[in-house]
Amino acid sequence: MSMTRFMTNSDEQPLTQAANQTSITYFSSSSTATDPAVSHQIMLENDSFTDPSLSEPIFDSNDMSRDNIRRHIRQQRNGISAADQNQLALIASRHLLAEIQRISAKRVALYLGFDGELATGKLIEALWKHDVEVYLPRLHPFAKGHLLFMRYTPDTQMINNRYDIAEPKLDIRNMVTVNQLDMIVTPLVAFDDQGNRMGMGGGFYDRTLAQVTDNKPLAVGYAHDCQQVSFLPIEYWDVPLPVIITPTRRIFSAHLG
Numbered sequence: 001m002s003m004t005r006f007m008t009n010s011d012e013q014p015l016t017q018a019a020n021q022t023s024i025t026y027f028s029s030s031s032t033a034t035d036p037a038v039s040h041q042i043m044l045e046n047d048s049f050t051d052p053s054l055s056e057p058i059f060d061s062n063d064m065s066r067d068n069i070r071r072h073i074r075q076q077r078n079g080i081s082a083a084d085q086n087q088l089a090l091i092a093s094r095h096l097l098a099e100i101q102r103i104s105a106k107r108v109a110l111y112l113g114f115d116g117e118l119a120t121g122k123l124i125e126a127l128w129k130h131d132v133e134v135y136l137p138r139l140h141p142f143a144k145g146h147l148l149f150m151r152y153t154p155d156t157q158m159i160n161n162r163y164d165i166a167e168p169k170l171d172i173r174n175m176v177t178v179n180q181l182d183m184i185v186t187p188l189v190a191f192d193d194q195g196n197r198m199g200m201g202g203g204f205y206d207r208t209l210a211q212v213t214d215n216k217p218l219a220v221g222y223a224h225d226c227q228q229v230s231f232l233p234i235e236y237w238d239v240p241l242p243v244i245i246t247p248t249r250r251i252f253s254a255h256l257g
């Protein structure tokens with residue numbers, strides 16, 4: 001049996017159960033930590049935690065424009081403390097690992113967190129240990145608004161892009177097409193329970209997800225609970241997500257088929 005223990009380092013702490021905290025383990029799907037189908041392979045240290053955003057109602061977005069929702073949610077997620085960020089990233093990573101195992105994904109595109117996004121550092125290390133290939137987006141050097149996906153290993157040379165996000169140096173040998181990936185984990189700014197997503201406004205992931213057919217690769221949104229809104233005004237180019245993972249839930253939308 002293969003086990004990964006997520007240990008602490010300088011930027012992420014292991015989960016601790018504070019005496020006054022309630023353990024939250026509810027999901028909108030049937031697969032949970034107690035589901036024998038997903039509980040046996042990759043384990044994290046401890047999954048008891050309180051999500052600070054759960055005490056607030058889902059953000060009512062009915063009277064908001066896309067730009068206002070973006071601004072509001074970005075502010076919310078940037079307000080999460082570093083300690084909470086570490087805990088939430090750790091617990092969410094367990095749900096994502098279960099999803100990676102569920103579809104036996106071998107090539108997974110992730111992102112490096114910025115702007116208060118759910119962090120992926122520990123998750124990437126776990127995937128490396130389990131020989132799951134990790135890919136990261138980089139901005140296309142010529143085609144505006146498009147992404148390329150590059151293999152990411154501990155030896156990959158990284159360069160900051162124009163948004164100050166680290167991305168792999170362009171090297172055609174390390175590149176894959178979207179359809180060669182098994183899963184694309186997308187960052188997002190806001191989502192709703194229908195699987196609609198809205199990103200930073202560049203249309204990068206919309207253009208990427210437009211290349212997906214029959215859920216190959218499987219697109220999985222990865223976000224804090226506080227990024228959920230009651231209703232997302234969508235545009236014709238928006239591609240809905242079949243799966244969204246947060247620290248408390250794995251949401252399977254109608255788009256999973």
Ligand SMILES: Nc1nc2c(c(=O)[nH]1)N(C=O)[C@@H](CNc1ccc(C(=O)N[C@@H](CCC(=O)O)C(=O)O)cc1)CN2
Pocket residue numbers: 111112113114117137139147163165187188199200201202203204205
């Ligand atoms: N971690 C992560 N990586 C990612 C994305 C993402 O959302 N998250 N992207 C997802 O698409 C792409 C980058 N897209 C981005 C689009 C806008 C801004 C941004 O900061 N915009 C500023 C304005 C900056 C400017 O105009 O120069 C802003 O809105 O404040 C950042 C990233 C590729 N890599």
Ligand SMILES: Nc1ncnc2c1ncn2[C@@H]1O[C@H](COP(=O)(O)OP(=O)(O)OP(=O)(O)O)[C@@H](O)[C@H]1O
Pocket residue numbers: 145187188197198199200201202203204205206207210235237238
């Ligand atoms: N498939 C596509 N082909 C061409 N243009 C597109 C496509 N998808 C989105 N766009 C353009 O991208 C721009 C930004 O779209 P939108 O605001 O929905 O991005 P976003 O979802 O917030 O960003 P991202 O996808 O990078 O996370 C829009 O002007 C839209 O016309």
